[in-house]
Amino acid sequence: MTPPPPPPPPQSVRYISDCLVKPRRLPRHSDDPLHLAPWELAMLSLHYIQKGLLFPLPPPHSLDPGFDRSAFIHSFLEKLKRSLSSALSHFYPLAGRLATLRRTDPPFPTVFVDCANSPGARFIHAALDMTVADILSPTYVPSVVQSFFDHNWAVNHDGHALSLLSAQVTELADGVFIGLSMNHVIGDGTSFWLFFNSWSEIFQAQEKGGVDVVQLSCPPVLTRWFPENHPGPISLPYADDPSSFHARYEVPDLRERVFHFSADAIAGLKVEANRQCGITKISSFQSLTALVWRCITRARHFPPSQVTSCRMTSNNRVRLDPPLPPLYFGSPVTLLRAATTVGELLGGGLGWVALLLHAVVAEHGDAKLREWNEEWIERPQVYRLDKLLDPCSILMASSPRFNMYGNDFGLGKALAPRSGCANKIDGNVFSYPGREGGGSVDLEICLSPATMAALEADAEFMAAALMDL
Structure with missing residues (x-):
């Protein structure tokens, strides 16, 4: 399969202002x-999270006859900053x-967040023709x-000098x-x-009432969780050479494409996966993940004896006992891993693969999490993108x-989410809600050009992705 030609060179973004x-008050x-807890320190060499939303501007004819775009944008930016x-x-x-x-x-x-040294979050205004x-x-x-996005290629350790949050x-x-x-x-x-x-909630409240202080409907819980016998702070085993804790990663040539799966398509996958196993406990997302793992692996043309794995990010708030609050503000995530051979993966059927994923998720509970924390404290290490995935794996993130489409900044419902260059490797799959809701899902898949071309020719995958078109 001949890979598609590379995309044309991008136009340049013009940077207009930066502050x-x-x-407003503390x-x-x-x-x-x-x-920081162990699972947060483990992320020191990963990139920042980069996600954003594309909104439509109201057409000039829908506004007053004297519409001034420059004044509109200036007012919009001031409201965003406020x-x-x-x-x-x-x-x-x-x-x-x-x-x-x-x-x-x-x-x-010990690495920690210095809240007294608070220069602020960065805010950038840019434009593109x-x-x-x-x-x-x-x-x-x-x-x-x-x-x-700002902070491209920055790793989290760079937060010693860079802003911890940047809005562009x-x-x-x-x-x-x-x-x-x-x-x-x-x-x-x-x-x-x-x-x-x-x-978004504060933006809307200020638009309606003009108040500066807004009581949130879902305020964050900022108190950090630590293992009982290690209440923090956690020390890192380096002194003068912290290089292993902020390693850099050279991103390969990738194609990124967003595939849409309707609610009906995903429901069909779930029914089929459970039918093949004679059970009802396999979830919709496990069924979709099984399809993606199978099809990407088939597109890579590995021999049957090759070991392949699927890693999934786990939100551990509900998996601890007692659980963390749903609004816990932190990074209590770890990676789960399911592994098998290519021959078993492709020969076992959708249900067999989905049940393998289900088993890995089901056994991930409080005991495993506490064991993970204890082992990390004894032998600290950080995730490295160049070692996180082998060429035979995928990562579901x-x-x-x-709630991506519930954000409203006076421009109506977003048209689509998109991500930056952060944490992208061959085999990364980012999942988003579909814009129409109802259980639909968009998958942003990052693959080498040759593998992407083969995936696009995979009849099983494209039948599910295009079922609603």
Whole structure:
């Protein structure tokens, strides 16, 4: 299969302004350091989370005859900065920076969030001479989308100098993209979208009532969880050479494409997976993941004896006993791994693979999490992108449960989410809710050009992805 030609060179984003936004007011104890749990420190060498939403601009004819676009954008940006400042009052660690404390007992440093040193979150205004259609219509995600985000290629350890949160608002000819970059040791996807949703809630409340202080309907829980016998702070076993804790990663040539799966298509996968196993406990997302793992592996043309794996990010809030609050603001995630041979994966059928995934998820509970934390404290190590996935694996990240389309900044419902260059490797799959809701899912899949071309020729995969078209 001949891979498709590379995309044309992207147009350039013009940077117009750049400033720091501080919390409008700070609660008591906001100067206290925020110490990090093992699963947060393990992310020091991963990239920031980069996710954003594309919104339409109202056409001039729908406004008053004297519509002034420049004045409209200026007012919109000021409202965004005002509401961001209020949001940071609730999420004040995002205005801080990482810091390293050199300790003598034990003689190892500790990385924490310095909330007293709070220069603020970064806010950028940029523009691009392209349209919404230029972003959404191409088969592959245009590489210019990467320039809709700040802190490209930055690893979380860089949060010692870089802002822990950066918002970039990029004007298009007929739209606006709001892209957030958040340090991953501060928060996971659940925390990221909790902040995005809260920012939107404050924006809407200020539009209606003109108030600066807004009481959130879902305020974050900022208290960090630690294992009972290791209450923190946690030390890292390096002194003068922290290089292994902020390693860099060279991203290979990838194609990124968003595939849509209707609610009916996913329901069909779930019914078939459970039917093949004679059970009813396999979930919709496990069934979809099984399809993706099978089809990407088939597209890679590995021999039957080759071991292949599927890694899945696990939100551990509900898996601890007692569970963490649903609004816990942090990064309590670990990776789950299911593995088998290519021959078994492709020969076992959709249900067999989905049941394998289900078993891995079902056994992941409090005991395993506490064991993981104990082992990490004894032998700390960080995730490295160049070692996270072998060429025979896939990684399922993000979640279709996140409330992406509920964000409203006065421009109506978002047209689509998109991600930046962060944490992308061959075999990464990011899942988003479908815009029409109802259980539909969009998958942003990152593959080498040759593998992407083979996946697009896979009849089983494309039948499910295009079922609703």
